[in-house]
Amino acid sequence: MxxxxxxxxxxxxxxxxxxxxxxxxxxxxxxxxxxxxxxxxxxxxxxxxxxxxxxxxxxxxxxxxxxxxxxxxxxxxxxxxxxxxxxxxxxxxxxxxxxxxxxxxxxxxxxxxxxxxxxxxxxxxxxxxxxxxxxxxxxxxxxxxxxxxxxxxxxxxxxxxxxxxxxxxSDSGLFPAPLAEEFPLPPDLAQLLPAAESPFVGLRPFHLDDARLFFGRSREIYHLCFKVVRKKGHRIFLLDGYSGTGKSSLLQAGLIPRVQAQGWYVSYRRREEDPIHGLSGVFQQLLADALEQPHADKLLILDQMEEAITDRIKGLPTELEDLAGALRKAILLYPDYRFILGFRSEQMVRITKALDDERLPYDDDNTLHQLDLVGATEAIGGISVDPVLAKKYQLAFSPVTLPQAIAQRLLKGWDNYHIAPLLQVNMELLWERSRQPDGTVVITRHALENIIDQQDGLLAHFIKKIRTVIPEGHADDQMLLQLLDEYVQDEPASAIRLDDELFRQEAFEQEAVFKDLHREFKKQYLLTEITLDGHRATRLSHDVLARVIRERYHTLTEAKLHETTVGYFDELKEKLRQQIYQLQYLEANTTLEQLLDLGIRRQELLPFLQELVFFWVETNFEEGAFAGGLIKKWLDSRLLSESLQAEGGGLVFPFDKKQVRQWLQRVDGNGYADLQKRYFAPRDTVMVPIAGGKLKIGVDEVSRLAEVSNFRLANVAVTWWKYGLFMYANDRRSELEQQYPNWGIHGDHPVVKVSWYDAVEYCNWLSDCQGLPKAYHIDKSVKDPNNTRKEDDRKWFVERVENTTGYRLPTEIEWEFTARGGLENKGFRYAGSDQLDEVGWYNQNTDGKTHPTGRKKPNELGLFDMSGNTWEWCWDWYESFPEKLPKDFSGAGRGKGRVLRGGSWDYFGVNCRVPVRNRNNPVLRKDVNGFRLAQDSL
CATH class of the missing domain: 3.40.50 (Rossmann fold)
Known part of the structure; x- marks a missing residue:
């Protein structure tokens, strides 16, 4: 009153x-x-x-x-x-x-x-x-x-x-009373006694039927209910929390029934409900749910949004962005709707970026933190304070302040936001152990001695219970953990597996005991059964055990591997080396992760880690997801100093290339310089300065005096490593596979089966990568009127941009000037020698394939392989030279073919002489044609 x-x-x-x-x-x-x-x-x-x-x-x-x-x-x-x-x-x-x-x-x-x-x-x-x-x-x-x-x-x-x-x-009653006053449960739930035999739920999440048993989050439920129901302003609310904080339990047992009691319609769905269309599909289901309801006020909840990042659906690269677009339309179409997006805190940056890009306003001040002392005390003692529940479960604490003492003990022992589910497990055990013959349950201080306060102890507790049904003689610990590990993904967090697919795997289909284990895991609530797209599926009941399952399983696996074969690591390591050498980067990524998971000799993997992270960052392949996964594994392996670990942990996904490059340089500066040389063309190690001047070119009877300005030329032809980076970065991996020569791809061999058009595209891309102005203007929509080749179906209009430092092809005159040794020339027949075997690869010494660049003797200017290995594209149209060559002559104005110089692995030695000229249709890709880079020297 x-x-x-x-x-x-x-x-x-x-x-x-x-x-x-x-x-x-x-x-x-x-x-x-x-x-x-x-x-x-x-x-x-x-x-x-x-x-x-x-x-x-x-x-x-x-x-x-x-x-x-x-x-x-x-x-x-x-x-x-x-x-x-x-x-x-x-x-x-x-x-x-x-x-x-x-x-x-x-x-x-x-x-x-x-x-x-x-x-x-x-x-x-x-x-x-x-x-x-x-x-x-x-x-x-x-x-x-x-x-x-x-x-x-x-x-x-x-x-x-x-x-x-x-x-x-009491200590457990600070916030529940205001919550019950302002946002009570619906009458049917408030008056109905819970059906659960135990007042504590263990590892399983709380559901709507458990609303009366859900204690510990009164303050957080009140805050969110108040914002959604009472406050005007935001219509999108972000609810985030780390693994184990109980977001889904809070929504289903705490928030939803109370908002419904205020006369609102509430629809709750999880991302896993549409494994084909992902978040957008589930969001459309939410909207369809709401449209069928007459209520004025509607709250739509989309949970597990982080799985769009951690468990991607093939063919949905922009799942978050698509959802944000659909949400923007819904905000405009349905002014009475409000939305809650639930996800793990680790993905806050990615999710808010997608919303920000659509300029969607949202309330992000709803992070669900680890249970504090107030919340933990309420979760433990809330049932004993509620007279109806205390009577049903005959539960009491002696002394009455014991809930706070138990909460303090648990908070000291647990970390990583896992206190909420672990509290439930411990209280379930204490409740069972404290039951008296007459059914009463009095928990005393003696119970503190039986609290499980280590994660490994919790897993051991469940294994011990399972051993009463399935003894170790039927399934050892490795088999048990092998099955559980199937439900752990790399975060580590809970993963979903279809039952039929799991038991079709060779590892599980042969042993009937795995199905027995599977059933027992469900009985113990280690696993939870769900329906996925009409099929039976299973997931880990809670993320809380994901890390310890993964660690224990890997520990056992490592021990067995070490016992069975010392050479297994070396075998994988050599396989990894070959995969990188053959540009099989996706396969290499998997092999490197296998090696890291072995947990032995990890220091030897540092160069491979640096190279693959470098490669994935520079290509931005799969939007950096591969780089992100490897960096996380790298950091988890604790291979670096504390300062480098901290810097790596501070890298924000999606990555800023500049930050990752700086970090990789600090990890290993020399290794990073080697990678720059391998995959790019740094001036100090690849691009050789050429002093310009005058020199006779051609054969004696038709020789001419040529004059060139200063410029730069690569000391080797472009290799597969360099060209492969370009192809991955431009999403042309499948096209790259079509360019494999008969003997396959080897990273340090010169690239072949590239057209002249491929070469100029590469030049412009590399200039972009290194912040240089492009050397070519390429217009693919215009046919070049100077290209008279009927068989060229491309005929792109390609125009050279003068006086720019971007990468380009050498002119034919520049190529021969440098092949002869420039101003240092000694009049050799081949580039650097009169003996071709000293300087070049040709059909008498190649065994029918290219060879690594830079292995033969260089010429007078330090340039390799200008005789043999591959013909090299030049800029010029192929025509006869004029009688008098102007300075920096760049070929005829029109023609049918582009110039190639140098000979190749499949040609006779006579074709590898310096003055020999060749030409091809610029659109052709042949296994004898490659190219090297040039630059103006301004």
């Missing part, structure tokens, strides 16, 4: 502390029924101040004034931004002035870590606010609430207001 003159008046700023004010109001009402006044109308400064409010202030004995962080100023010294500071008609200020004028005691409450404002910033009329009582009482509603601080505050309010508290509150 409401008192005509309430003794307690709540003063607060609507924009900053509405939720805390409402929660505190309910707490005070529970202790001082009818004696608390709160004005919930939003008034603008200058609006008429109602007489009722004025009288309530004048007649109050105590005013409680909530002081949040930005009470006076929104940003540092910008105090003018606050109406409380500059507007005498501000109602919050007016209420305080009236209380001070009438001698009413004001209790300032500093909430959620706020500091007391400096007196100089306070308006003069309320400057005495912090002189009236205790200089401000700190209360935290969000972080780790101090129950003692709240109880002391209630005692002080009672003393100053001359009131008596109506209820003795």
């Amino acid at each position: 409401k008192h005509p003159n309430p003794a307690i008046f709540l003063n607060y700023r609507r924009a900053l502390s509405t939720l805390e004010a409402r929660l505190l109001y309910l707490m005070l009402q529970f202790r001082f029924p009818g004696q608390v006044f709160i004005d919930e109308e939003t008034l603008e400064a200058g609006d008429r101040w109602r007489t009722e409010i004025k009288n309530c202030v004048r007649n109050a004995r105590v005013m409680i004034s909530l002081i949040p962080e930005d009470w006076i100023s929104y940003a540092g010294e910008l105090v003018v931004q606050s109406k409380l500071r500059y507007d005498p008609n501000c109602h919050v200020r007016h209420e305080i002035e009236t209380a001070l004028k009438n001698g009413i005691t004001i209790i300032p409450v500093l909430i959620n870590g706020a500091k007391q404002p400096e007196k100089a910033f306070l308006p003069e009329s309320i400057a005495k606010l912090f002189d009236t009582f205790n200089n401000g009482i700190p209360l935290d509603f969000r972080g780790n609430p101090n129950v003692g601080a709240f109880e002391k505050f209630f005692e002080q309010v009672a003393k100053k207001a001359g009131l008596e508290q109506q209820a003795e509150e």
